[in-house]
Amino acid sequence: xxxxxxQGGAQLFGEIPISGAKNxxxxxxxxxxxxDQPLRLTNMPRLADTKFLGQLLRxxxxxxxxxxxxxxxxxxxxxxxxxxxxAPYELVRQMRASFNVLGPLLARTGHARVSLPGGCTIGARxxxxxIDALSRLGASIELDEGYVSATAPKGLRGAxxxxxxxxxxxxxxxxxxxxxxxxxxxxxxxxxxxxxxxxARCLIAMGARIQGLDTDVLTIDGVTSLNxxxxxxxPDRIEMGSYAVAAAMAGGExxxxxxxxxxxxxLTDKMIQAGVEIxxxxxxxxxxxxxxxxxxxxxxxxxxxxGFATDLQAQFMALMTTAEGTSVIHETIFENRFMxxxxxxxLGADIAVHAGEARVNGVEVLHGAPVMATDLRASVxxxxxxxxxxxxxxxxxxxxxxRGFERLEEKLxxxxxxxxxxHGEDDSDGH
Ligand code: EPZ
Numbered sequence: 289x290x291x292x293x294x295q296g297g298a299q300l301f302g303e304i305p306i307s308g309a310k311n312x313x314x315x316x317x318x319x320x321x322x323x324d325q326p327l328r329l330t331n332m333p334r335l336a337d338t339k340f341l342g343q344l345l346r347x348x349x350x351x352x353x354x355x356x357x358x359x360x361x362x363x364x365x366x367x368x369x370x371x372x373x374x375a376p377y378e379l380v381r382q383m384r385a386s387f388n389v390l391g392p393l394l395a396r397t398g399h400a401r402v403s404l405p406g407g408c409t410i411g412a413r414x415x416x417x418x419i420d421a422l423s424r425l426g427a428s429i430e431l432d433e434g435y436v437s438a439t440a441p442k443g444l445r446g447a448x449x450x451x452x453x454x455x456x457x458x459x460x461x462x463x464x465x466x467x468x469x470x471x472x473x474x475x476x477x478x479x480x481x482x483x484x485x486x487x488a489r490c491l492i493a494m495g496a497r498i499q500g501l502d503t504d505v506l507t508i509d510g511v512t513s514l515n516x517x518x519x520x521x522x523p524d525r526i527e528m529g530s531y532a533v534a535a536a537m538a539g540g541e542x543x544x545x546x547x548x549x550x551x552x553x554x555l556t557d558k559m560i561q562a563g564v565e566i567x568x569x570x571x572x573x574x575x576x577x578x579x580x581x582x583x584x585x586x587x588x589x590x591x592x593x594x595g596f597a598t599d600l601q602a603q604f605m606a607l608m609t610t611a612e613g614t615s616v617i618h619e620t621i622f623e624n625r626f627m628x629x630x631x632x633x634x635l636g637a638d639i640a641v642h643a644g645e646a647r648v649n650g651v652e653v654l655h656g657a658p659v660m661a662t663d664l665r666a667s668v669x670x671x672x673x674x675x676x677x678x679x680x681x682x683x684x685x686x687x688x689x690x691r692g693f694e695r696l697e698e699k700l701x702x703x704x705x706x707x708x709x710x711h712g713e714d715d716s717d718g719h
Contacts, residue, residue, distance in 0.1 A: 292683045292697060294674035295706035296656055299540035299579060302703035306528045306547035306572065307333040307694045308361075308521030312483040314385050315460050316490055316519060317341050320350060320365030321392035322468060323494060325516030327367075330359040331546075332521055336691045338363075340383050347379070348372050348393070359520065370397050377403035377434060383691075384408060387415055388457060390436060391465030394427055399439045404431070409663050411622040417451060417458035424449050425465055425473065446471030446510055454479050454592045459506070460487060467496040469510040478506045481593040482551050486522040493517040525551035526599045527693060530668045532556065532575045533603040534700065536564040537610075538675040539579025542703055547572035554596040558604065562586045562611060585613030585650055590621050602628045602669035609637035609673060611650040619644050628666035631659040635670075635677045656681040661688040668693060675705060682710070 308331035317338065320327040332338065334354070342352040342363070349371030353364045373393045380386050384405035393400035407413055419436065423429055425444040430437045446469045449462055459479040464487075466473035478484070478500075485502045492498055494517050497509040528547045535542035536559055549556070549568035556566045556573065562583040565576040577583075585608055590598040598621035608615035609632055619625045626646050629639045634657045638649040656679035661667030667689040674681030683689070686709070689696060697707045 289684070290686045290712065291710045292671060292686050292689065293708050293710055294671060294681045294683070296654070296674055296677040296679065296681065298538065298675070298704050298706050300535050300538045300542050300700070300703040300705060301540045303543045303545055304531050304699045304703060305545050306523045306531070307331070309333070309483055309486070309524035309526070310335055310337055310692045311526070312486045312522045313338050314341050315388070315464075315483060315487045316521060317345060317365065318388050318392050318464055319487065319491060319494070320345065320367050321348065321370065321389060321396055322464070323514040323516055324368050327365045327494070327516050328362060328518045329365070330357065330362045330518065330520045332361045332363045333524065333694045334361060335694055336687065337383055337385075341386055344375060344379050344386050344389065347375070348389070373397050373400040375400075375402040380405050384413065385457065387418070388461045388464065390418070390438060391422055391461045394422065394438050394440055395444055395465045395468040398441050398443065401435055401437045404434050404436060409627055410625045415457070417455045418461045421449050421458055421462040422465060425462070425469055444469035446473040446508070448474045449476065451475070451477040453477070454504075456481050456484065459484055463488060463491070463498070463506060463508065466508040466510060467491050467498070467514065468512070469508075471510055473508045473510065475506040475508070476504070478504050479592065480504055482522055482525060490517065490519040493519060523547040523551070526597065526665070528552055528572065529555045529597070529600045530603050530672070530693070531699070532559065532566070532573060533600070533607050534672045534675060535575040536577050536583070537607050537672050538705065539577045540704070541574065541576045543569070543574045544572040549573045554594060555600050555604070558586050558588055558596065562607070583607065583611040585611040585615040585648070587616040589618040592621070598622060598625060599665050601625065602665045603672055605629070605639070605646060605648055606632060606669040606672040608648040608650060609639070609654060610652065610676060613650055615648040615650070617646045617648060619646070627662035628669045631662070631666070631670055632673055634659050635673050635681060637673070653678055655679060658682045658684065661685040664688050664692045668696070671696070671707070
């Protein structure tokens with residue numbers, strides 16, 4: 289297993305191009321199931337998660353072709369014929385979002401058998417809302433031996449679905465099924481994350497009829513078939529936010545490009561309060577910080593979009609470890625998303641976690657140490673802390689990082705970070 293080694297202390301100067309959003313790309317990939325015509329996705333990130341979902345789609349008989357096209361990295365999906373509608377546990381457990389192939393398989397073919405994903409390190413993460421939504425759309429659903437078997441031989445039918453609380457995955461899943469349902473579906477209390485908007489806009493380009501984009505009520509008039517299209521994946525706001533925090537942590541001046549400043553405003557507002565200089569540009573932001581001046585502690589509470597993203601909480605916590613004062617961080621989306629706190633403590637951070645709250649007492653310096661990534665966003669928070677920790681920090685279990693950050697060491701290294709990947713070393717001896 290690979291590790292990332294960082295020698296702390298270098299300021300960052302330069303430009304970082306932001307990739308297409310992982311959490312949009314994997315939903316757009318699932319949309320390819322819905323049409324027998326080719327779907328070409330551009331601005332595609334090349335990540336472990338997109339590779340993995342590509343393998344699952346191939347299992348259904350879909351041709352998946354990655355290439356470098358005139359618009360950069362692209363992937364062509366051709367689902368002319370769906371030859372299997374079975375998604376086994378061995379594949380679904382590796383990436384829980386792959387559960388969301390159930391709805392589109394059902395909508396396209398009338399049947400599917402997909403493994404339940406199980407829990408993960410950031411929480412129990414059940415899929416009850418997904419299953420309820422598909423039942424409301426007329427699917428007959430049976431749960432047996434860890435699998436969901438769903439049928440709708442005469443097709444799905446439109447329905448009103450009121451989500452009891454906001455779920456990104458359940459909104460996306462219901463949308464992917466309702467576009468081919470017979471009649472009108474209304475999704476209330478829908479998620480408004482930008483990746484849902486990206487999916488809805490792509491589906492519209494494929495011929496779907498959806499109203500209420502970027503609001504919490506989506507109205508979908510089902511159509512009998514969808515066409516192929518070309519679609520450019522929205523920039524990754526979490527990658528952008530992570531590099532904005534990295535630049536603020538290390539100090540210096542970094543321009544983030546191919547991105548959208550408006551998508552991370554909840555984060556940049558907090559960074560400005562802490563003392564970071566943020567300048568929006570036409571295609572991103574410039575982040576500046578004088579490392580001689582200590583940042584101030586700021587409190588954050590994670591919320592659904594457009595609030596402060598849970599996927600940026602670990603990174604912001606890393607930033608607060610060396611700020612002046614105490615920062616109180618509330619995690620409201622997932623029940624167990626502070627696994628990075630004890631790892632940051634290994635670098636000298638002073639963090640007390642109690643239930644959904646972490647109190648971060650800023651310290652003057654961090655010291656490099658071996659640490660372990662526990663999930664995707666936690667892993668990048670450890671890299672961020674490593675940028676200022678005195679001496680060397682090595683981050684183990686880098687496969688978490690590879691799920692969602694494209695060429696991270698290359699992007700940070702180009703701005704002056706002393707960062708390298710150590711290939712193939714066993715990382716189980718760290719602690
Ligand atoms: C998406 O997960 C993202 N994943 C997550 O990013 C992100 O943290 C999360 O949304 C919140 O923004 C993808 O887009 C692939 P939810 P999702 O359904 O859809 C509970 C990353 O690092 N819930 O909005 O799974 C659930 O347990 C990942 O890229 C139910 O109880 O999130 C959670 O507490 C991590 N029943 C809350 O709702 C359900 O049926 C919100 O989850 C569904 C969800």
